[in-house]
Amino acid sequence: MKTVFKIAWRNVWRNKLRSLTVILSMILGLWSGLFTVSMMLGLNDQRMDSAIDSYLSHIQIHHPSFTENYDLEHTISDYDSLSFFLKEEKSVKSFSSRTIISAMASTAHGSAGVRLIGIDPEVEKEITTVHKSMVKGTYFNSIKSKPAIIGKKLAVKLKLDLKKKIYLTFVDTDGNQQRIKLKIEGVFKTASSLFDRTNIYMKQQDLQKILHNSSAVHEIGIICKNLDVVDNTVDSINSKFKKNKAESWSKIAPELGYAQEIMGSVIYIFMGIILIALSFGIINTMLMAVLERKKELGMLMSVGLNKRKVFYMIVFETIFISLVAAPIGILLSYLLISYFGIHGIDLSVVGEGLEEFGIGTRIYTKLSLNNYWNISILTLIVTFLSSLIPARRALKLNPAEAVRAL
Amino acid sequence: MNVIETTKLFKTYSQGDIQVNALNDVSINFEQGEFTAIVGPSGSGKTTFLNAIGGLDTPDSGKVIINNTDITQLKSNQLIDFRLRNIGFVFQAYNLIPVLTAKENVEFIMLMQGETAKSRKSRTEELLNAVGLKEQINRKPGQLSGGQQQRVAVARALASKPQFVLADEPTANLDSTSTSNLLDIMFRLNQEEKMTFIFSTHDQRVIDRAKRIITLEDGKVISDVIQ
Ligand SMILES: Nc1ncnc2c1ncn2[C@@H]1O[C@H](COP(=O)(O)OP(=O)(O)O)[C@@H](O)[C@H]1O
Numbered sequence: 207m208k209t210v211f212k213i214a215w216r217n218v219w220r221n222k223l224r225s226l227t228v229i230l231s232m233i234l235g236l237w238s239g240l241f242t243v244s245m246m247l248g249l250n251d252q253r254m255d256s257a258i259d260s261y262l263s264h265i266q267i268h269h270p271s272f273t274e275n276y277d278l279e280h281t282i283s284d285y286d287s288l289s290f291f292l293k294e295e296k297s298v299k300s301f302s303s304r305t306i307i308s309a310m311a312s313t314a315h316g317s318a319g320v321r322l323i324g325i326d327p328e329v330e331k332e333i334t335t336v337h338k339s340m341v342k343g344t345y346f347n348s349i350k351s352k353p354a355i356i357g358k359k360l361a362v363k364l365k366l367d368l369k370k371k372i373y374l375t376f377v378d379t380d381g382n383q384q385r386i387k388l389k390i391e392g393v394f395k396t397a398s399s400l401f402d403r404t405n406i407y408m409k410q411q412d413l414q415k416i417l418h419n420s421s422a423v424h425e426i427g428i429i430c431k432n433l434d435v436v437d438n439t440v441d442s443i444n445s446k447f448k449k450n451k452a453e454s455w456s457k458i459a460p461e462l463g464y465a466q467e468i469m470g471s472v473i474y475i476f477m478g479i480i481l482i483a484l485s486f487g488i489i490n491t492m493l494m495a496v497l498e499r500k501k502e503l504g505m506l507m508s509v510g511l512n513k514r515k516v517f518y519m520i521v522f523e524t525i526f527i528s529l530v531a532a533p534i535g536i537l538l539s540y541l542l543i544s545y546f547g548i549h550g551i552d553l554s555v556v557g558e559g560l561e562e563f564g565i566g567t568r569i570y571t572k573l574s575l576n577n578y579w580n581i582s583i584l585t586l587i588v589t590f591l592s593s594l595i596p597a598r599r600a601l602k603l604n605p606a607e608a609v610r611a612l
Numbered sequence: 613m614n615v616i617e618t619t620k621l622f623k624t625y626s627q628g629d630i631q632v633n634a635l636n637d638v639s640i641n642f643e644q645g646e647f648t649a650i651v652g653p654s655g656s657g658k659t660t661f662l663n664a665i666g667g668l669d670t671p672d673s674g675k676v677i678i679n680n681t682d683i684t685q686l687k688s689n690q691l692i693d694f695r696l697r698n699i700g701f702v703f704q705a706y707n708l709i710p711v712l713t714a715k716e717n718v719e720f721i722m723l724m725q726g727e728t729a730k731s732r733k734s735r736t737e738e739l740l741n742a743v744g745l746k747e748q749i750n751r752k753p754g755q756l757s758g759g760q761q762q763r764v765a766v767a768r769a770l771a772s773k774p775q776f777v778l779a780d781e782p783t784a785n786l787d788s789t790s791t792s793n794l795l796d797i798m799f800r801l802n803q804e805e806k807m808t809f810i811f812s813t814h815d816q817r818v819i820d821r822a823k824r825i826i827t828l829e830d831g832k833v834i835s836d837v838i839q
Pocket residue numbers: 610625626627632633634652653654655656657658659660661
């Protein structure tokens with residue numbers, strides 16, 4: 207069997223040009239495939255991370271009906287004991303309470319439906335990254351009276367600038383229309399322009415005063431120690447505080463959670479398609495090699511190489527080709543993916559579109575060791591399966607016929 | 613003692629509507645130590661006959677008995693093994709594995725027979741020496757002349773210590789010097805090692821060297837003389 211190995215290995219290099227063509231196409235296929243996959247994964251991760259960082263947080267707690275129509279009266283129950291529990295709970299890193307109303311913002315230049323979010327500016331820093339996303343002005347530290355910070359898209363739409371006033375109207379619990387006047391202190395820009403177009407932050411105290419309810423809290427945003435404990439934490443909150451409803455980020459934004467889940471299989475479907483395409487090249491090349499060596503294989507069978515060994519010889523030769531190509535392709539992918547995983551790929555040319563989508567203009571490629579490992583195995587399996595066709599063809603050769611053609 | 617006994621071999625090929633009798637009632641016996649040429653014009657059935665006694669092809673009817681075994685009854689995998697252990701082959705061309713050196717080509721057969729490394733090595737050297745290729749043992753077939761390749765093929769055929777060696781037109785692609793060279797070597801191995809050689813040819817110089825000459829025509833034996 208060792209000799210069969212040796213012959214197979216040397217046969218790979220017999221027609222160098224042909225083998226190198228197959229090897230090169232495998233390298234390129236794996237390389238481009240893995241790189242594309244790593245971009246998709248990176249993109250998805252960033253979309254998820256930026257959504258979590260800029261507005262989603264890991265867990266949100268609401269009154270069970272609050273998210274249906276943002277009803278002012280649907281506040282969180284047992285806020286004090288809930289906040290005590292969250293402070294004690296080990297899996298919770300930090301949390302922030304918010305008071306939220308929907309309102310109509312208007313200026314001389316137009317109007318827009320917005321969400322007015324009352325926050326405690328210092329506490330909110332622990333939960334979301336709005337304070338880091340300021341593009342103009344400051345984050346709640348210069349204007350004393352009813353400051354607000356607004357998203358950039360909204361500022362552009364309503365032609366608002368720093369220190370300008372903005373009027374917001376909403377309907378209070380008694381059914382009366384109320385008007386709030388806020389002063390713009392800063393403009394933020396998160397990765398999601400949809401979020402930037404619809405949200406205004408103000409101080410929670412100011413909003414609670416306007417609502418005449420100093421304890422009105424509609425939302426609690428929680429950041430956990432890590433993503434893995436999120437689901438358990440949700441369950442324990444829900445079991446203890448049945449009047450409220452806690453939901454994980456993947457429930458609140460199901461499209462993100464779902465994307466995360468299917469991304470796992472998309473990699474393999476995508477790579478599977480590339481590998482199948484490559485396998486046609488392998489099969490074709492090896493069939494040519496077998497037919498070209500008809501006489502030689504006939505001679506080998508004549509002098510006593512049994513069918514099993516002839517079969518293995520072709521299988522080994524095919525596998526050797528991929529054993530040369532796969533490590534190179536995977537190593538190159540690894541280098542490229544690691545590089546762009548740190549430095550990112552600048553996509554500012556198409557950046558506008560991506561921002562709508564909830565990601566920055568830089569993509570950081572990403573692929574786990576597990577993925578590399580599985581793709582290597584998948585490559586070997588596909589190569590092995592491709593080798594069966596030429597190997598079976600070799601078995602059909604009849605030594606007498608092959609020798610007669612000499 | 614007979615090494616090979618053939619009785620009433622028939623083989624018909626159909627080429628379109630025409631039936632060709634490649635072997636038409638052939639019964640020939642071969643003894644230990646023969647040096648026999650199968651001659652006859654092209655298409656007379658020489659290859660068909662050699663393939664039948666070499667177990668590469670089965671006749672339509674008749675028996676081929678080697679070592680008390682009727683090889684026409686063996687299954688294809690048994691036949692491969694039988695060939696490996698009992699028959700040495702030299703073909704007209706494509707005898708060697710191009711990616712192996714002369715030495716490795718000769719060793720290959722013994723490897724498959726499961727010989728030990730030590731006995732493989734000494735026999736390989738001995739055989740390549742005997743065919744006059746001591747200097748070329750590490751060359752690959754592409755680096756050898758046609759005559760040298762055929763000599764390696766003879767060494768390879770003998771490596772497995774077969775009962776007999778079958779050679780189908782072994783000199784067809786060789787010039788006259790290489791031809792007589794190869795025949796000298798085969799003849800010497802026949803004399804010294806008592807190896808049985810059965811070869812087909814239509815080269816008169818080769819025919820002259822044979823001890824027994826069997827002539828075929830249209831699949832029939834028309835003469836069988838010992839000179
Ligand atoms: N596979 C085949 N199919 C059809 N006819 C064949 C086949 N092999 C041999 N023949 C015919 O059988 C006859 C004998 O062929 P062969 O044994 O090769 O003769 P030789 O070796 O003496 O030239 C020829 O007429 C040849 O055309």
